[in-house]
Amino acid sequence: MSEPSDTSPFIQQRNLVDQVADYLTQAIIQRRYAPGERLSEVSLAGELGISRAPVREAARLLESRGLLVSRPRRGFFVRALEARELGDIFDLRLALERHAIEHLVKHYDTEVEKRLSRQVERMCEIADSGADEGARIEEDLKFHRLMFEATGNRRLLRAFEDLSHELRLCIALIGKTHEAPDSIAGSHWWLLEALKSGDARSCRNAIDYHIGVARDYVIQGVHEAQVR
Amino acid sequence: MSEPSDTSPFIQQRNLVDQVADYLTQAIIQRRYAPGERLSEVSLAGELGISRAPVREAARLLESRGLLVSRPRRGFFVRALEARELGDIFDLRLALERHAIEHLVKHYDTEVEKRLSRQVERMCEIADSGADEGARIEEDLKFHRLMFEATGNRRLLRAFEDLSHELRLCIALIGKTHEAPDSIAGSHWWLLEALKSGDARSCRNAIDYHIGVARDYVIQGVHEAQVR
DNA sequence: AGAGCAAAAACTGTCGACAGTCGGCAATCG
DNA sequence: CGATTGCCGACTGTCGACAGTTTTTGCTCT
Numbered sequence: 001m002s003e004p005s006d007t008s009p010f011i012q013q014r015n016l017v018d019q020v021a022d023y024l025t026q027a028i029i030q031r032r033y034a035p036g037e038r039l040s041e042v043s044l045a046g047e048l049g050i051s052r053a054p055v056r057e058a059a060r061l062l063e064s065r066g067l068l069v070s071r072p073r074r075g076f077f078v079r080a081l082e083a084r085e086l087g088d089i090f091d092l093r094l095a096l097e098r099h100a101i102e103h104l105v106k107h108y109d110t111e112v113e114k115r116l117s118r119q120v121e122r123m124c125e126i127a128d129s130g131a132d133e134g135a136r137i138e139e140d141l142k143f144h145r146l147m148f149e150a151t152g153n154r155r156l157l158r159a160f161e162d163l164s165h166e167l168r169l170c171i172a173l174i175g176k177t178h179e180a181p182d183s184i185a186g187s188h189w190w191l192l193e194a195l196k197s198g199d200a201r202s203c204r205n206a207i208d209y210h211i212g213v214a215r216d217y218v219i220q221g222v223h224e225a226q227v228r
Numbered sequence: 229m230s231e232p233s234d235t236s237p238f239i240q241q242r243n244l245v246d247q248v249a250d251y252l253t254q255a256i257i258q259r260r261y262a263p264g265e266r267l268s269e270v271s272l273a274g275e276l277g278i279s280r281a282p283v284r285e286a287a288r289l290l291e292s293r294g295l296l297v298s299r300p301r302r303g304f305f306v307r308a309l310e311a312r313e314l315g316d317i318f319d320l321r322l323a324l325e326r327h328a329i330e331h332l333v334k335h336y337d338t339e340v341e342k343r344l345s346r347q348v349e350r351m352c353e354i355a356d357s358g359a360d361e362g363a364r365i366e367e368d369l370k371f372h373r374l375m376f377e378a379t380g381n382r383r384l385l386r387a388f389e390d391l392s393h394e395l396r397l398c399i400a401l402i403g404k405t406h407e408a409p410d411s412i413a414g415s416h417w418w419l420l421e422a423l424k425s426g427d428a429r430s431c432r433n434a435i436d437y438h439i440g441v442a443r444d445y446v447i448q449g450v451h452e453a454q455v456r
Numbered sequence: 457a458g459a460g461c462a463a464a465a466a467c468t469g470t471c472g473a474c475a476g477t478c479g480g481c482a483a484t485c486g
Numbered sequence: 487c488g489a490t491t492g493c494c495g496a497c498t499g500t501c502g503a504c505a506g507t508t509t510t511t512g513c514t515c516t
Contacts, residue, residue: 268496268497269497269498270497270498280498284498284499300499301497302497302498303497303498
């Protein structure tokens with residue numbers, strides 16, 4: 001009741017496709033494959049000790065998530081994001097988040113506010129504990145995921161989750177080196193403040209600023225990484 | 229060429245996966261498969277005279293587009309939309325279209341306005357010519373697609389195209405019987421009027437009304453179809 | 457030595473086959 | 487007569503293989 005688990009509570013052996021998809025996702029996010037690099041189905045299947053069929057299906061899945069691109073008769077390539085696409089991605093994110101927060105302030109719920117509040121506390125704790133960046137990014141995304149979940153619109157949530165994969169790809173493009181650890185976590189308090197104020201305009205301003213900062217952070221980071 | 233022959237649709241020139249995807253999409257939109265119906269890979273492959281591999285990949289593609297759902301070890305089923313999901317879908321559409329029209333009114337371009345204008349004229353012609361509903365729906369979607377295209381944000385366009393497949397599914401749930409032929413086509417003039425006014429608030433009101441009408445139309449239509 | 461061409465290697469798209477699993481049906485037990 | 491259990495058919499998940507295409511390699515000619 002506390003957690004709505006979509007899957008069965010019992011052990012369900014996951015099929016190879018999902019496992020390969022997770023493996024590839026991690027490999028791409030951790031930059032074990034370079035952007036634009038070609039993925040050979042045969043060698044991948046060989047490395048994993050399986051046949052090509054599950055590899056192909058997993059690759060198709062990642063293609064639909066925007067992590068891979070396929071060219072006919074050429075195979076799959078790790079998606080290489082152009083600088084222009086970064087702006088597009090964050091612009092779409094802005095549209096989604098504006099809609100979500102507008103819904104939340106319209107149908108205010110203390111329970112939702114409490115859940116979001118707990119998540120921000122968690123983010124601050126993790127930031128202070130000096131966890132690696134991957135964990136911090138995940139907790140950040142989780143906060144926003146909670147927002148979309150709280151709207152009750154599953155299709156909206158799905159749109160955000162689809163976008164999340166590309167957001168992780170954006171982050172992955174930046175080198176590991178950078179600062180600003182807990183200020184990012186703390187900045188989410190402002191969103192909650194705006195929500196609690198009950199003013200739609202404040203919420204819009206807050207989310208515009210929040211996403212704008214994130215966008216600038218990523219764009220500048222990628223730019224520096226490309227110059228280097 | 230528009231109708232797939234019932235006997236044995238010979239598919240052999242393009243990518244098999246894409247062709248099967250198109251074939252299945254048409255079959256679902258035309259309600260040749262009932263919502264919730266199970267799709268057998270073997271029988272489908274047999275009907276099309278091909279092997280299961282392309283069928284599986286095409287089904288995965290349609291799953292990512294929301295036309296099919298897959299249950300592990302059970303196969304693929306035609307997505308059966310709940311009434312609640314209809315609201316979610318149009319709510320997301322509202323978020324996307326608000327964002328698009330806001331962008332267009334901010335970066336006004338007479339060339340864009342001309343293209344949209346031509347499309348509305350075309351829609352009115354088609355409505356007067358008494359074409360079938362499928363064609364009218366496609367032209368309607370094409371108008372909105374032009375809007376997203378004009379924003380220059382490809383990711384936003386992709387989000388709309390993803391949603392378009394589900395919108396077609398919504399329409400397909402309604403029975404063929406209904407009226408309001410050219411009034412829908414003409415209603416798009418109001419969007420153009422709002423755009424030309426250059427007022428962001430007018431645009432937002434116009435798109436809210438436009439999408440709201442479409443949503444109510446679909447929800448009521450599906451409700452009537454279910455009662456019947 | 458460099459450019460162009462041809463052969464080969466590698467890869468993808470597609471196919472048929474096998475094994476494990478799921479749902480339905482019938483036989484058995486209470 | 488109803489509920490349970492074992493069996494059977496059908497189907498999915500996965501595999502290895504073949505054919506056509508693309509890319510690489512190696513050779514020849516200028």
